[in-house]
Amino acid sequence: MIEQLRLLVRLQAVDKILFELEEERKAIPARLAELSLEAERLERELTQAKAELEEVTRRRRELEEANETIRTRLRRAENRLMSAKTQREYRAAKAEIEEGKDALKSNDDTLLELMERQEELEGQTSRLEEQHQAVSQQASEERERLTNRATEVEREIQRLTRKREDLCREVDRRLLQQYDFIRQRRQGIAVAPVIGGTCQICHMQLPPQQFNELQRLDKVMSCSSCGRLIYWAEAEAFADL
Ligand SMILES: [Zn+2]
Structure with a gap:
């Protein structure tokens, strides 16, 4: 009877490790899936920031072009003002100059906001790019480690299963x-x-x-x-x- 008990104790030791290894094996796919989540989240944020940066840059360029047009018109109006022959011509040129200056000022306010936003977004995208790279690197190292571990666990389960079978043959x-x-x-x-x-x-x-x-x-x-x-x-x- 003592020999049977000794066999059971040895069998239990094997089964305890087998149980833990099987739990570990079950958990590996979920852990692998989780690994990409953070990188994917950063990638989405990065795409969003890049899209906004593109939009802000586009609006800034448009406004700068609009300002160029306004400045050209202003120069022409100033010339007309200098060479005005009548009060009417003078007033018309004067009004156009006022209007142009107002438009420039309003555009410049918007331009300033856009430039600030552009700077923020440039900082944000470069930070996100760095983070994304670091997280992806980490994830790929962890993926490799887990994949190797999965192979190891599988091999160990097979070895212990054979050992278990050998022990079982001797137990009543x-x-x-x-x-x-x-x-x-x-x-x-x-x-x-x-x-x-x-x-x-x-x-x-x-x-x-x-x-x-x-x-x-x-x-x-x-x-x-x-x-x-x-x-x-x-x-x-x-x-x-
Ligand atoms: Zn008890």
Whole structure:
């Protein structure tokens, strides 16, 4: 019986690692998918900032061209003002000059706002470009690390599965069924060590009579609290496991 218990303890150790590796394997695709999210968010922000920058630059160029036209008209009006022969010509030229100056002033106010915005956006796009590059670089390193880890996990799962099969062949059929039954209902842990009379998984103190029986190592017993198979872990027989 002691040999069967030792087998179960070894099987449990393998199954515990297998359980963790399988959890890790399940989590990897989601972690990989998450990796691109930040870079994608930065890319969207960057596209938006670039589009606005383009629009602001275009409006600025338009206004500058409009101002050129106004200045040409102003120069002509000033010439007409100088060479005006009649009051009417003089007033007309004067009015056109006033109008042109007002338009220039209003355009210049808008131009100033556009230039400030353009400067802001240029700063923003270069910051976003830097961030995007850094985040993409990080993500690609992390992707490589995770992909390698996935291969490692897969290999380790295969190795431990073979080891598990070898151990299972040696365990008594009914005991193995019992073990698997409990394991599936108890978060992967079916075997619990007892130290100082206490179940190390559920932390319940065994009744003294049961602990005495357990120390005889002549049968497989269960924890009356968590239902797991228990063994006296302080016994010499388990010291090398
Ligand atoms: Zn227990």
